[in-house]
Amino acid sequence: MSDITSDYERIEKRTRIHGNIRNGIIYFFLCLWALIVLFPFYWMVLTSVKSYGSYNAEYIPKFFTLSPTLQNYVDAFTTVSLGRYLWNTLFFTVVTTAIMLVVITLAAFAFARLNFAGKDLIFTLFLSLMMIPNELVVITNFTTITNLDLRNTFTGLILPSVTSVFYIYLLRENFAQIPDELYYAAKVDGTSDLRYLRKVMVPICKPTLITIVILKVIECWNSYVWPRLITDDPDYYLVSNGIQEIRENGFGRENIPAMMAAVVVISVPLVVLFLVFRKKVMAGVARGGTKG
Template structure:
């Protein structure tokens, strides 16, 4: 799994006179250089792309955590007619490929006037069936005694959700945040469809522009790719310790 990443980093660090297609592959550059990164950053608005991706990813994570946890709470802790049917219908939407709903989503986005905007990039990912499923499983693992004690103290359902459920399921929230951030940060298809103004381009679109800007100079394309994946790797390294407790507590392991 690490070999492609190492090869990508090696290509980005190679100078112009090194053969990046040599066989056997040379993973360690003979003369490492950061010139490719400097060239990519100076000749393209990668700073703007980075800011756009950060804004979209952070807002997507925040809204997704809010909506999914609010939707999952009644499905996990409240008793009402049709609860299991609603949950089954929500989970079944995971089976629908994005390509099927892509055109209706685009039409709706245009009708709402969200094309070429941050909100238009976030719109399809405000809620997710996987997020609702994950949070429901996490909420069901919280002892009922905590909920009953809060209710006896006069806490409302919204207060129980905020003061009891969310703190008790912090690992699940972090896990959902990681998955949502990675999906939003690396998304290419939806921004390509909904954007035609370069000032709103995200990093995946910016890296795609390098293929035309530099006539397939793979060193520069690799440098742009490394810039785009570093935040995801850092996020996963610092927060991955929360994933195992979440899988164990929610019944997702194995």
């Protein structure tokens, strides 16, 4: 009996050692990957606290600085109207996200619950729009907005971004997972489609909706190509325009430290947003990938 116990203990010890070695290797590569991912953020912050002169004097980049300065953050707000650009970006992001949320929710509900002729064919054609290159969409949107005389307006900035085929598809798949019996029971009780959507479907799919909102906020906040095309009036500039202005205002050379300071300021809200809602994002993505 003692021999059996001894053999069992040796097997258990060997298994535990192998598990520790495997976990150690996994954590080593995870830490290495984390360093690779976080290094650009470290370099961004480091560059933002280097003076303009010391940065340009570095023939070999230094991975630390002994004389950090916050002057670049001051320059980021005084060289250009970064505060106004932040406000414009906030307004653009909030309004665009709010309108898009209404549009995709109603569209996803129609494709998931309503019955009408040709629904599957229309949805298939709708999904095929995802195959169109973004460059072609940008050209078409630019022509349309210009013909409508909406350049240099918030309406022109917002309109092309108020819907998304991918988000409609993602939300439609979540709505389709809700049992049909709930819908039929609600109709028997005399509940309207809109009330059923608000009281049943939206609360059940809340994690996915939060995920979509966060992804859309990040998309709007980081928008670069469309604002650069459709606006040349500083009153409607977003932060992407502000960063470009700071970059070009370097007294004959690119003012990289001030630009990095502006990028840090712009990135902080997105980082905080993700850290606060990271569990909701993971739950929404997991639910979107689960069928049944």
